Amino acid sequence: MKKSAEITTAKELNKVLLDTLVALKNGEIEAPVAKGVATLADKVNKNNLNILQYKKITRQPAVIEFFE
Amino acid sequence: MTKKLEINPDGRICNLCNAFLPWSDFSPQSNGPNGKKSRCKACEAQRSREYRKLPGFNERNAVRQSNWRKKNPELNKATQDRAWIKCKDDFNAKRLYAYHNDPIFRAKKIALDKARKRRKGDLSEDKWQKKLENQSNYIKRAPIEVREKISKTAKAYREELQDAYVLRAIMHLPPGEFVSPEILETKKLVVKIRREVKQLKQVS
Numbered sequence: 001m002k003k004s005a006e007i008t009t010a011k012e013l014n015k016v017l018l019d020t021l022v023a024l025k026n027g028e029i030e031a032p033v034a035k036g037v038a039t040l041a042d043k044v045n046k047n048n049l050n051i052l053q054y055k056k057i058t059r060q061p062a063v064i065e066f067f068e
Numbered sequence: 069m070t071k072k073l074e075i076n077p078d079g080r081i082c083n084l085c086n087a088f089l090p091w092s093d094f095s096p097q098s099n100g101p102n103g104k105k106s107r108c109k110a111c112e113a114q115r116s117r118e119y120r121k122l123p124g125f126n127e128r129n130a131v132r133q134s135n136w137r138k139k140n141p142e143l144n145k146a147t148q149d150r151a152w153i154k155c156k157d158d159f160n161a162k163r164l165y166a167y168h169n170d171p172i173f174r175a176k177k178i179a180l181d182k183a184r185k186r187r188k189g190d191l192s193e194d195k196w197q198k199k200l201e202n203q204s205n206y207i208k209r210a211p212i213e214v215r216e217k218i219s220k221t222a223k224a225y226r227e228e229l230q231d232a233y234v235l236r237a238i239m240h241l242p243p244g245e246f247v248s249p250e251i252l253e254t255k256k257l258v259v260k261i262r263r264e265v266k267q268l269k270q271v272s
Contacts, residue, residue, distance in 0.1 A: 010250035017257035024264050031265045038261040045254045049238060049247065067250055 010048075010067050017041055075102060084111040161214045168221050171232045229256050 007013050020037045023029040048066055055062045079090040083106040094104040095112065105112065119125065137144045166173040210218075225233050234255050235247065 010248075010254065014250065014253050014257060017254060017261065021257060021261050021264065024261065024268075031268045034261050035265050038258045038265075041254055042258045045251055045258070046238070049251055052248075067248055 007044075008066070013041055013044065080104075082106075082108040082111055084108070084115075157211070160210070161217070164210065164214055164218060165221070168218055168225065229259060234259070 007016060017037070020029060020034050024031070024034045048064060051064060052062050079088055080094070080102070081088050082094075085108065087108070089108050091104060093108045093110075095109055096103060097105045100106070107115070167177060168174075224230075231252060234252050237259065238247070238251070238255050
């Protein structure tokens with residue numbers, strides 16, 4: 001079985017988002033699909049930021065694998 | 069017998085740097101024979117700069133100024149008023165511009181306002197409400213040029229997706245907070261996609 005494509009870093013996420021933007025502008029994707037991708041990416045981003053903020057408050061080193 | 073001075077119409081030699089310079093490079097002196105100083109402007113500036121660096125100059129100057137202010141308070145107030153009238157519009161415009169562009173300035177202003185709100189007990193309620201109304205109508209009462217400038221900058225702030233705007237959009241973070249650039253980039257892309265979707269909806 002093939003492995004499903006996973007997003008493991010922030011750079012990959014940005015690349016996916018850029019591709020969706022270009023596809024939306026060219027008319028290859030419908031608007032609701034792009035909107036769904038955007039909301040998911042936003043949730044992921046917010047979650048990471050929350051983790052970073054929590055680490056800052058508890059004075060832990062602010063490092064996450066997602067940004068490496 | 070008084071000696072007649074031969075005045076060169078082109079210029080004269082500076083006493084310090086010994087260079088021949090045009091009359092425009094010498095500052096005026098009413099009691100001088102030519103109506104000009106004997107040293108050029110650059111040399112004078114250098115001399116005064118060195119004099120200001122001497123030890124104890126600032127302290128002596130501060131004492132002299134405070135003594136003068138105590139002696140003539142009316143003159144002091146008049147000079148202050150004159151200066152304020154001159155720079156009032158510029159000062160207010162700069163402050164408004166900074167509020168809408170400089171995130172650090174805005175953070176300081178918000179913190180100050182909060183502190184003032186805490187001191188609300190000092191004022192009666194009517195006075196406090198009047199003060200709040202004045203603050204909210206400040207932009208409306210500003211001159212047209214200032215208002216145009218503000219609207220332009222605010223538009224650019226929103227449309228160009230500046231970092232401060234994106235920070236506010238993420239989770240109402242205070243301006244000036246450091247967030248890694250990747251987070252900002254993803255948020256920017258998300259906002260762009262949402263705007264594109266909105267435009268498509270409006271067209272259809």
